[in-house]
Amino acid sequence: MFKIMIVEDDLTIAGVLREELGKWNHEAFLVEDFSLVMEEFKNNAPQLVLMDISLPSFNGYYWCQEIRKVSQVPIIFISSRNENMDIVMAIQMGADDFISKPFDLTVAVAKMQALLRRTYDFNESDNFLNFNRTVLKPGESKLYYDSQEVDLTRTELKILELLFLQKGEYVSREEIMVNLWEDESFIDDNTLAVNIARLRKKLAKVGLVGFIMTKKGIGYALNKETVHE
Numbered sequence: 434m435f436k437i438m439i440v441e442d443d444l445t446i447a448g449v450l451r452e453e454l455g456k457w458n459h460e461a462f463l464v465e466d467f468s469l470v471m472e473e474f475k476n477n478a479p480q481l482v483l484m485d486i487s488l489p490s491f492n493g494y495y496w497c498q499e500i501r502k503v504s505q506v507p508i509i510f511i512s513s514r515n516e517n518m519d520i521v522m523a524i525q526m527g528a529d530d531f532i533s534k535p536f537d538l539t540v541a542v543a544k545m546q547a548l549l550r551r552t553y554d555f556n557e558s559d560n561f562l563n564f565n566r567t568v569l570k571p572g573e574s575k576l577y578y579d580s581q582e583v584d585l586t587r588t589e590l591k592i593l594e595l596l597f598l599q600k601g602e603y604v605s606r607e608e609i610m611v612n613l614w615e616d617e618s619f620i621d622d623n624t625l626a627v628n629i630a631r632l633r634k635k636l637a638k639v640g641l642v643g644f645i646m647t648k649k650g651i652g653y654a655l656n657k658e659t660v661h662e
Contacts, residue, residue: 435549436566437461438479440470440496441511442488446534450483450511453538457546460566470496478566478579478640479506481549484528486512486519494526501527505580507552509545511536553577562597564655567641569597581639588613589632596645596655605652629653 437459441447447463454461464473467489474482482500486493497508507530510523515533523531529548532541553568562569568577574590576583585593591613595604610625629645636644646656 434458434460434563434566435480436477437481437483437545438464438474438477439483440464440467440488440493441483441485442467443485446511449538450541453542454545457542467491471499474500474504480553480566480579481545482506482508483545484508484510486510486514486523494522497523497526497528507548507580509548511541552580562594564597564600565644565657567644569593576636578639578641583635583639585632585635588628589635592628592632592653596653599654601655601657603648603652603654609653 437454439447439450439461441450441463444463451461451463462473462477462479464470466473468491470491484493484497488496493510493512497510500506500508508528509530509532510528511532511534512519512523513534515531520531529552530544532544561571566578569575569590570577571590571594574585574587576585576593592609595609595612606625613625629647633645636642643656646654648654
C-alpha cells in the first residue's frame with residue numbers, strides 16, 4: 434500500500450480519485466487548505482503526489498517546486514490545461530508525468546501504478562512487504578521510505594520480516610531469536626537488543642523515529658503511528 438496526496442480543488446474529481454485508489458489498497462488523502470500544501474506533505478510523507486495546476490493561493494507549479502526542494506517523491510500533474518507548453522512547464526518544474534482532463538479513470542490509475550513501480554524499483558513478480566508507508570524488499574535486503582532506502586544486514590532483514598508479517602502485533606523476543614538463530618540457548622541475552630538498537634538508528638536517519646516498539650515482557654512490534662520526520 435502506498436500513501437498518495439491529492440492536491441485538487443475540484444472535490445468531485447478528488448473524491449473519485451481517492452475512492453478508486455482505495456480499491457487498489459492505496460491510502461489517498463485530500464489537501465483541503467491549499468495554503469498548507471507543504472505542511473500536509475511534511476506531516477503525511479506521501480509516496481506519490483497528484484497535483485492540479487490551477488489552485489487557490491499558489492498554482493501547482495509553485496507547489497511542485499517547493500516539494501522538489503525537500504523531496505524527490507514522484508509527482509503527477511492532473512489538469513485541463515493540456516497545451517504543449519503546460520506539459521513542458523510541468524516537467525521543467527519537476528513533475529514526472531502529466532494526465533490531461535477529462536481522463537479515463539482506469540488509464541489514470543494504471544499510469545500511477547506504473548510510476549510507483551518505476552520509482553520504488555518494483556516489478557509485478559517482486560516479493561515485498563508494506564507497512565505504514567514503508568516497503569521491505571527481502572530480495573534486496575532493503576527498506577524503502579519516501580524515496581529513501583535503508584541497507585539491511587541479514588539479521589536486521591530477518592527481524593523486520595517477522596515484524597512486517599505481524600502488521601503491528603507484538604512478536605516475542607523468543608520467537609524472533611528462534612527464527613534468527615534456530616536455538617535461543619546459544620544466544621547471548623544482549624545480542625537481539627544490540628541488533629534492534631542498531632536497526633532503530635538506521636531507521637531514524639531516514640525519518641522513521643519510533644518505528645520499532647518494545648513492550649517489556651512481551652516483545653517487539655512495528656508502530657502503526659510512527660512519527661515521520
